[in-house]
Amino acid sequence: MSAACQDEWDLQGLPMPQSLDWKSVDEAKPFGRNLLKNPTPHGLSKDIAPPEPELSEVPMDGPPIFQPEGDFSGWTTNTEVLPYDSSGIPQGAVICALPQYSWFSLEQTVDLKAEGLWEELLDDFQPEIVIHDWYEESQVHQSIYQLHVKLLGADQSTVISEHSVNPTEDLSTYSHTWKEVSHVFSGYGPGVRYIHFLHKLKNKFMMSFFPTMFTGSSVVVNPIKTSS
Template sequence: MARNLIKNPCGEEDLRRWVQVQNGGNGWKVEELPGDCGAAFPRDEISKYFASSFLLCSKSQLIDLLREGYTEEQLDAQPNIVVSDWYAARTDAGCSYELKVQLLSDNHAVIREYNSGNICIPEKTNGSWKQMTYTFSQYGRGVRFIRFTHSGKDSVGWKGWYGVRVTNSSVSIKV
């Protein structure tokens, strides 16, 4: 099984290792599952999630693949790169969610990008968790970094943390 290159994927270390790109409203917050008006997560070992606020919240990690132990030869063979993120809305508030993952060269030029687009979750849902997954393949030579960014906000404008919830983020390389 390939290892997860995302550090602190579930908020066990609060917001450490994440760069808060946009910290709108009340910003990001780590909460315990299932949280107020939330649903249980499908895996028992996951106990926390990141909650966004009423204005856009966005956070990212930049993964240095050479520092993670991959060689240029391994990376230039274009192994599959699998990205995954779990997201959910509260049962009492709608929200929006977006995942963007960029494969970058040694000078941070974008080689390939995946963008889920803005996903709107209406109010009055059951709060169930959904998994977003994408596999990069045949993307070309020269990938040395990966930038993983997810973002969201609530659709009701309530002060606090009523926006999208995210957890169990992952990036793995199938060498």
């Protein structure tokens, strides 16, 4: 590895494998860039407030909608329609309509070696792995977002480290902005070869469709040595 690359990535002191193709590693630029594909499928920026929902006075035509629109290429998606929740409704009350909720999940698996990282680096140096995500704060429900990130071994089934987020929203005050979620994996131990990123957004249908948007999802490996 060239001294210039060592200076740029601050990897001094790590044994460098002789068989590694440093030209391909340098071209891959594995450090400091987002390893997730298509991180903004709704075309929205965290630096601009999310658009206000459009309220309709008449029901939508056609069947209910449970999945938001967007270009979700690069993601594996799934929609889970939840049963109606009638809890809290007084007995004998006449119900004209109930909201129906759905979870929309999106996931990706990052192959760290394919992205230019190498085994000695991952096992001995254990660079920081930084997770970021932004979701839309809304009045859809008190639980509208979940994040599950796993560091996996070579078999993609062994979980070496993981992090989950399941916040509860405050519906007492209206606030419509982006909420940041972040986590830094460090000192995770040897054997990490893949990162599995999964987040779920809750949507609501009642006369109209009210989605929960996200933007700026990222998985970034920083050339910073971690410790247990």
